[in-house]
Amino acid sequence: MEYSINKFLELKLENNNTVIYVDKKPFILCKGIFIEVPVESESLDTETYSIDELSEKSKQHFLHNIPPETIFWAHCSNMQVWAEHGYDTSLLHSNIAFPLLLRLKKVGDLKAKQIFKEEIGKRFASGSLPTIQYLEEEYYLSLLNEDELSIIFKELIKKLLNDKNTEQILKVLDYLVEINFPKARETLKNVLRDGVRNNDHTYSKIISTEYYTQYFHNSEIYECLISGDVLAKLNHLTFGNLKLHAEFNTGFESGFNIEGNQVTGVVLLDLDTFPEKLLELKFLKNLEISSSNLMILPNTIGNLTSLKVLNLDVNKLSTLPNSIRNLKNLEVLSIMSNDIINLPKGIGNLKSLKILNLGSNELTELPHSIENLNKLQELYLDGNQFSKFPEVITRLKSLKKLHMEHNNLDILPESIGNLKSLNELELSGNRFEVLPNSIGKLNLLEL
Secondary structure, eight states, X not given: OEEESXXXXXXXXXXXEEEEEETTEEXXXXXXOBOOOXXXXXXXXXXXXXXXXXXXXXXXXXXXXXXXXXXXXXXXXXXXXXXXXXXXXXXXXXXXXHHHHHHHHHTTOHHHHHHHHXXXXXXXXXXXXXXXXXXXXXTSGGGSOHHHHHHHHHHHHHHHHHHTOHHHHHHHHHHHHHTTOTTHHHHHHHHHHHHHHTTOHHHHHHHTSHHHHTTOOHHHHHTTSTTHHHHHHXXXXXXXXXXXXXXXXXXXXXXXXXXXXXXXXXXXXSOSSOOGGGGGOTTOXXXXXXXXXXXXXXXXXXXXXXXXXXXXXXXXXXXXXXXXXXXXTOOEEEOXXXXXXXXXXXXXXXXXXXXXXXXXXXXXXXXGGGGGOTTOOEEEOTTSOOSSOOGGGGGOTTOOEEEOOSSOOOOOOGXXXXXXXXXEEEOTTSOOSOOOGXXXXXTTOOO
C-alpha cells in the first residue's frame, strides 16, 4: 500500500508501519497519530497554534490500538495537507517536519529550499518553548546567520509581549539565556525592569526572587522605582549593601522590598541617626532600623502613615515621640532592648496594633491609653522594672499572649481573670508567692 504526495514525497505501508519516502528512498518511520479534537470540546485550546503545542498540552489524545491501514491513511492525509499548505511546519510535529524539510531541500525541492529558513524563523518566533528547544538541540538555529537570528528574535519578543503571558515570557527567555542566545540576557532584564516601571506587581515579585536579582546591580533596580533616589542615598549609608529581597526579613541584613514600582519595606542596620530620607517613602509598610545607636526618633516618624510594621529593636531610645499616634495602620511595634522609661499617651491611638514588644527596657508603668488597643493580641513586657502589675492590661479583651517575666512583681491582681482570650502567660523571674483565684477563669491558658 502506497500513496504519492508529489514527485519527491510518498508514503508506504511496510510491515504494518507507515514509512515516509523522500526521492524514492526511505526516510522516516511514522509513529503515533494525533486524535482530532472536536470543535465543541471544552478541552480545545484556542490559543494553540501548532501540533507541537497541542501534543505538549494534550498528550492523552494520542490514538492507540487501531488498524495499521487506518493509521497509514491518516498519515497520508496529514502529509497531503502539509504539502498543500506549502510545507507549513506548524501542521506536523517538529521532529518530523524539520528533518523532512531539510531532506526535501537537499534533494532539490524548490519549495523546500525557498521556505526552509523562513520556517525555522516562523516556528522560533511562535514562542513555543518545546519547538525552540528542538530547533536549538537539533542545530537548526545554527543554520541561520547573525542577522537572521536577530530578526527572528525581535519577532519572538514582539509575539511574547503581545500575548502578555508572563510565565511563558520568562520560560522562553530563561532558556535562551541558558543557551547564550544573543541579546537574550539583556532583553530579559529589560522585560523585568519595564514590568516594574509599569507598576506590575507580578513583575516586582519575580524580580525580587534570588534567581533574578542576580542579573542586576542595585542601581539598575533603583532606576525602576518611583523613589529610587531615596534608595540610592540609603544604599550609601549601608556601604552598598541595600539589596532587594523577596520578603521583609528582619534582623539579618540591610535590604528593601517592593510592590510594583513602590518601595514598601526597608531594613537598615548599624546606623547612628534616623535617615530623614525615609520620610519620602510614602508607601512604606514595613520599616526596621535595628542593631543601631538611635537615641532619638524624630517627630516626623508620624508622617509614615502607611506603616504596618515598625521594628526598632536594639537601639538606645529612651522614649517615643507622641506623633507615633498618627501611625493608625500599624499592626506590629517592636522596641525590644532599648532604654525606654515611658510611653507617650498617643500610643493608645494605634487602634490597628496587634503586637507590641517592649521587652528589655526600663519601664515601670504604662499609660492608661493602652486600654484603647482593642486589637492587641500580644504584649511583651519582659525584662523591665515593673514592681506593680499595670491593671490597665486587664482591660485588653483581645490579648492572647502576655509576657512579664523578669520584673519585680510580687502581686498579680484578681482582675487578671478578665483576660478571657489569654492562652499564654509568662511570669517567671518575679517574686510571686501566691496567684489569685481568678486565674482559674483563664480557660484557654496553656500550661
